[in-house]
Amino acid sequence: xxxxxxxxxxxxxxxxxxxxxxxxxxxxxxxxxxxxxxxxxxxxxxxxxxxxxxxxxxxxxxxxxxxxxxxxxxxxxxxxxxxxxxxxxxxxxxxxxxxxxxxxxxxxxxxxxxxxxxxxxxxxxxxxxxxxxxxxxxxxxxxxxxxxxxxxxxxxxxxxxxxxxxxxxxxxxxxxxxxxxxxxxxxxxxxxxxxxxxxxxxxxxxxxxxxxxxxxxxxxxxxxxxxxxxxxxxxxxxxxxxxxxxxxxxxxxxxxxxxxxxxxxxxxxxxxxxxx
Numbered sequence: 081x082x083x084x085x086x087x088x089x090x091x092x093x094x095x096x097x098x099x100x101x102x103x104x105x106x107x108x109x110x111x112x113x114x115x116x117x118x119x120x121x122x123x124x125x126x127x128x129x130x131x132x133x134x135x136x137x138x139x140x141x142x143x144x145x146x147x148x149x150x151x152x153x154x155x156x157x158x159x160x161x162x163x164x165x166x167x168x169x170x171x172x173x174x175x176x177x178x179x180x181x182x183x184x185x186x187x188x189x190x191x192x193x194x195x196x197x198x199x200x201x202x203x204x205x206x207x208x209x210x211x212x213x214x215x216x217x218x219x220x221x222x223x224x225x226x227x228x229x230x231x232x233x234x235x236x237x238x239x240x241x242x243x244x245x246x247x248x249x250x251x252x253x254x255x256x257x258x259x260x261x262x263x264x265x266x267x268x269x270x271x272x273x274x275x276x277x278x279x280x281x282x283x284x285x286x287x288x289x290x291x292x293x294x295x296x297x298x299x300x301x302x303x304x305x306x307x308x309x310x311x312x313x314x315x316x317x318x319x320x321x322x323x324x325x326x327x328x329x330x331x332x333x334x335x336x337x338x339x340x341x342x343x344x345x346x347x348x349x350x351x352x353x354x355x356x
Contacts (some may be wrong), residue, residue, distance in 0.1 A: 083211075084108060084110055084160050085104075085108075085109045085165040085166060086109070086112070086166070086175045086210075087109050087111050087165060087167075087306075088111075088112040088140075088166070088167050088203070089101045089112070089168055090168065090170050090171035090199070091114065091121075092113040092121075093113070093116070093121060096297040097329065098124060099199075099240070100170060100301045100305075101113050101124075101137075102131055103295075103298050104270070104302060104304045104305060106132050108134075109306065110138075111136065111137055111138070112139075112157060112160070113125050113128065113137055113138065113352040114153070114171065115139065115140075116141065116142070116144075117141050118140075119334050120140060120141075121139035121140060121141045122139045125137045138161070140156055144190075144191045144195035145181040145187055145191050145195070146182055146183065147194065147198055148182075151198070154198075154202035157203060157206070158203070158206050161206070162206075163207075164206040164207050164209075164210065164213070165210040165212070165213060166207075166215075166319070167203055167213075167215050168301060168304075169216065169306055170201070170218045170339035171191065171192075171195070171302065172191065172192045172218065173187060174188070174241060174277055175241055175244060177239075177241075177244075177286075178236075178327065180234065185234060186243075188247075188340055189233060189235075189247070189248055189251070191248075191334060192245070192249065192251070193248045193251040194251065195342060196217060196252070196255075197231040197343045197344075198256075198347040198349065200215055200253060200255075201352075204266065205353075208265065208266065208268055212219070212267075212269075212284065212311050212312075213269070214270075214271070214310075215269065215270040215271070216272075216301060216304045217251075217252045217255070217270055217271070217273070217277055218251070218252070218272075219252040219253050220245075220246075220252075220275075221274045221319070221332060222242070223245055223249035223252065223274075224250075225242075225246040226243075226246035226248070226250025226251070226298035226329070227247060227250070228250065229337065233346075239267070244269075247296075250273075250327070253272045253327075253330040254335060254340075255315060255336075256272040257331070258336040258339070258340045260314040260315035260338070261282070261315060262340075262352040262353065263352070264355060269311075269312065269314035270315065271304050271310075271313065271315070271316045271317070272298070272315060272317050272326070272348035273301060273304060273319060274318070283299060288308075299320075300318050300319065303318070333356075337354065
């Protein structure tokens with residue numbers, strides 16, 4: 081892991097994602113800075129270049145509520161770099177009202193779960209080219225209150241912003257454990273994290289409260305991305321830069337497997353073979 085790490089950070093134009101990109105640049109990584117629009121990604125790239133003193137930034141853009149845009153993002157990333165050492169899925173939304181995407185998915189579930197699910201699989205060949213590829217998912221302690229209702233994944237019968245958010249964060253952990261297991265024995269690891277209760281736009285809008293600094297919020301993501309001590313560590317959940325226990329539900333193997341298979345069908349991919 082002595083060579084320069086190439087890292088894609090989704091949702092890198094604001095909050096924890098922006099700070100994560102900055103910290104990785106300061107530590108010598110080459111960072112693909114993802115934003116919803118290219119104009120914003122380029123603007124943040126310029127600011128991060130000044131703040132970090134590094135020019136190793138590539139702006140990329142995609143509206144993660146669109147699975148077509150996710151596919152285009154993956155294609156662009158693979159065209160611009162020859163491998164990907166870390167895929168750090170940080171982007172997330174908190175919706176106050178139920179809104180369907182162009183694909184017919186509830187927006188929270190689409191952006192927070194289906195987008196990283198699809199992006200991970202599309203970029204996996206590039207991650208596998210790394211000498212130690214890492215898949216890192218920014219989840220939340222809120223995952224402990226999530227519950228997957230396979231009969232109402234679009235929240236048609238019931239929608240509540242926090243419930244949808246918590247469910248999407250549970251999906252992050254379930255997916256991380258499942259893909260990590262399916263990638264067992266390969267050079268790619270998968271881990272999830274809770275960044276802390278951090279004063280971001282999402283926290284203020286979704287929860288009406290403040291919290292810690294974005295520096296604190298980025299710390300665990302940065303460690304999972306580049307710490308050599310975590311080489312080979314997989315299917316774990318971290319908080320405050322240390323491994324912690326995730327919810328009991330998140331360890332339900334049948335639930336992990338079912339969510340994986342349903343998600344693969346929803347986004348139109350075959351997925352990885354089940355190793356059990």
